[in-house]
Amino acid sequence: MTRALIVVDMTYDFLADDGALTCGLPGQQAVQPVLDLLREFAETGELIVFACDAHTVDDPEFALWPPHCVIGTKGAMLYGQLADFYNRHQSDRVRYLPKTKYDAFFDTPLADWLTADQATEVTVVGVCTSICCYATALGAYCRGFSITSDPAAMADLTKEAHDFAVNHMQNVLKAEMINRLS
Ligand code: ZN
Numbered sequence: 001m002t003r004a005l006i007v008v009d010m011t012y013d014f015l016a017d018d019g020a021l022t023c024g025l026p027g028q029q030a031v032q033p034v035l036d037l038l039r040e041f042a043e044t045g046e047l048i049v050f051a052c053d054a055h056t057v058d059d060p061e062f063a064l065w066p067p068h069c070v071i072g073t074k075g076a077m078l079y080g081q082l083a084d085f086y087n088r089h090q091s092d093r094v095r096y097l098p099k100t101k102y103d104a105f106f107d108t109p110l111a112d113w114l115t116a117d118q119a120t121e122v123t124v125v126g127v128c129t130s131i132c133c134y135a136t137a138l139g140a141y142c143r144g145f146s147i148t149s150d151p152a153a154m155a156d157l158t159k160e161a162h163d164f165a166v167n168h169m170q171n172v173l174k175a176e177m178i179n180r181l182s
Helices: 024-029 031-044 080-089 110-116 129-142 159-173
Strands: 003-008 047-053 094-099 121-127 146-149
Touching (some): 003 031, 003 110, 003 129, 024 031, 031 121, 047 110, 047 129, 080 094, 121 129, 129 159, 146 159
Parallel strands (some): 003 047, 003 121, 047 094
16 A cells, blocks of 8 residues: 555645735644644655645636635745745655635646555645645545544634534545544
8 A cells, every 4th residue: 555645735825825816824723733744744745736726817716716716826825834845855755736716636736746655545634625625635535545634633714614524524425534633
């Protein structure tokens, strides 16, 4: 069994106090658990993918959400220590993947990367739990990958949405939740 870590949308706009679509404090509290996972996967040389929204200014998604993660802006950059980690470790084992939809598999090479790496299990963390983490976990499930996550390493716009999505991932995607804080 080979694992890969997919870190979803841990960008300035989703995490900073003044981000355009921020999860605020719960999102910021997920940073350290994500960093712990990053260190673990980096030590073993397992594949790490930072899957991040990267929208053009006229993206159709902005009919639904306020403009966020526009290519070339601060909002689209990885947040805080996550940017430091990526800058230090960037390689063929630690990759950045721009995406335009919730599901990081949609119209991206992610599935090819995982297959080339012979990955069978993906660990999906980041934000928002019920939107891009869930959609990416669904994309993984539909392609036959087994899924793990950690509720402490995800966050959402509301606690209700987070809790629902954690349960939903377990119930319909057979995701195994590893809670390092318990
Ligand atoms: Zn978006």
